[in-house]
Each structure stands twice: as C-alpha cells, then as structure tokens.
Amino acid sequence: DVKVTQSSRYLVKRTGEKVFLECVxxxxxxxxxxxxxxxxxxxxxIYFSYDVKMKEKGDIPEGxxxxxxKKERFSLILESASTNQTxxxxxxxxxxxxxxxxxxxxxxxxxxxx
Amino acid sequence: xxxxxxLGSHVSVSxxxxxxLRCNYSSSVPPYLFWYVQYPNQGLQLLLKYTTGxxxxxxxxxxEAEFKKSExxxxxxxxxxxMSDAAEYFCAVSLMNTGFQKLVFGTGTxxxxxx
Numbered sequence: 430d431v432k433v434t435q436s437s438r439y440l441v442k443r444t445g446e447k448v449f450l451e452c453v454x455x456x457x458x459x460x461x462x463x464x465x466x467x468x469x470x471x472x473x474x475i476y477f478s479y480d481v482k483m484k485e486k487g488d489i490p491e492g493x494x495x496x497x498x499k500k501e502r503f504s505l506i507l508e509s510a511s512t513n514q515t516x517x518x519x520x521x522x523x524x525x526x527x528x529x530x531x532x533x534x535x536x537x538x539x540x541x542x543x
Numbered sequence: 544x545x546x547x548x549x550l551g552s553h554v555s556v557s558x559x560x561x562x563x564l565r566c567n568y569s570s571s572v573p574p575y576l577f578w579y580v581q582y583p584n585q586g587l588q589l590l591l592k593y594t595t596g597x598x599x600x601x602x603x604x605x606x607e608a609e610f611k612k613s614e615x616x617x618x619x620x621x622x623x624x625x626m627s628d629a630a631e632y633f634c635a636v637s638l639m640n641t642g643f644q645k646l647v648f649g650t651g652t653x654x655x656x657x658x
Contacts (some may be wrong), residue, residue: 433586438584460643460644462610469552469650470650471633471648471649471650471651472587472633472648474645477643477645485643487615487645489622490636502636519586519587521587521618523644524644525643525644526636526644528575528642528644529575529594529595530644531577531589532587532644533589533590534579534586534587535586536584536585536586536587537584539584541650
C-alpha cells in the first residue's frame with residue numbers, strides 16, 4: 430500500500446511567518462504534487478515535481494515555493510504567510526508517465542493563518 | 544483544454560435510496576476519468592477510474608460509474624445509500640496534453656445521507 434504522510438494535520442501560524450509543510454511517500458513515485466482545497470473551488474494545483482530538484486508551477490503558485498531534495502520528500506513553503514492562505518493543503522504522488530495511474534493522497538494539513 | 548463540471552455542490556438522499564452524482568467533462572482526446580471520495584478531515588481516496596475498455600466501471604463500497612462518450616459524462620451511482628457514504632466526492636480528468644500526469648478536479652459534491 431502506498432503511504433503518503435504529511436508533517437502536521439493542523440497548523441496555526443501568524444501573518445508574515447515562514448511556513449513549511451512536508452510530505453513524505455514510501456512508494457518510490459517520481460511525481461509529487463501540492464494542492465490547496467477550498468470550499469466550492471475543489472482542488473487547485475500549486476506546484477508539482479517530477480524528479481529530485483525538478484519542479485513546475487501549477488495553477489496558483491503565487492506566494493508559495495517548493496523543495497525536493499530527496500525523491501521521497503516534497504516540501505511546500507509559504508515564504509510569508511497571509512490570511513488568504515488559510516486552507517487545506519493536500520500532497521499527492523503518482524508514477525511518472527502513466528496517465529491512467531491514479532494519484533495517492535496524504536491526509537492533508539489544515540492551515541490557519543491569523 | 545480539459546475540464547470537469549460537477550452538477551450540484553450538495554446532494555441529499557435518504558438511507559437506502561439511489562445515489563447519483565453527476566460529472567461532465569470536456570476533453571479533446573479520449574479521457575482517463577477518476578472519482579475520488581473524501582471523508583471528513585481526511586485526504587482523497589480513489590473510488591474508481593475509467594481508462595479503456597468496459598464503459599461501466601465498478602469501484603469500492605458498491606459504487607459504479609458509466610463512461611458515456613456521446614454525453615461526455617461519467618456519473619457516479621450507488622443503488623442503496625448507507626450512512627457511511629456521507630462524504631465529499633470529486634470527479635477528475637487526466638490532462639493528456641503535457642508530459643506529466645496531472646489531474647483536473649471538479650469542484651466537488653457533498654453527499655448527505657439522512658436516516
């Protein structure tokens with residue numbers, strides 16, 4: 430079974446703080462993704478990575494950066510947290526190049542920025 | 544460009560009733576389609592997927608979906624709802640125009656099941 434874990438289930442941060450969200454997977458998947466989920470908007474892709482040190486912007490990358498130093502670990506960084514980044518953040522992984530393959534999701538981190 | 548539309552942000556059914564959650568997609572090429580379920584305070588879990596072959600796809604927990612190319616639909620059904628089916632459901636299509644396996648999600652449908 431694929432296991433995708435996220436460093437925190439709930440996080441409360443103050444405006445302006447630097448925030449790190451970490452995702453770890455144990456299935457040797459090449460592709461990793463960060464989404465944010467907001468009511469009525471579904472899941473929106475922030476960034477994804479297809480290999481170590483490789484990254485691509487998703488649909489809403491502004492205010493975020495990512496880091497992938499090891500294959501199993503993908504970090505999302507909020508350089509200076511703002512209240513409009515209060516959201517549920519979901520990490521996902523999948524095999525590279527197999528379009529019929531599903532994505533596996535972590536449990537999510539609910540971030541509140543005050 | 545591929546996109547997904549889920550009709551109805553909320554659907555309410557009684558326990559034992561038929562569940563029907565609607566999903567329409569747009570895609571210029573034969574799509575790969577997915578249904579995911581999200582229980583409260585959890586991540587997304589795959590219910591079922593359509594790739595090729597049989598257009599009626601069976602998934603976990605008694606759910607199934609039918610791919611109808613002529614209607615560009617992939618509606619999710621379950622003959623008899625159970626209280627444990629209360630969750631949010633997301634339809635997704637796999638983007639085929641890039642070198643990467645990316646999904647485009649619908650906005651989700653919350654299923655409410657009453658006793």
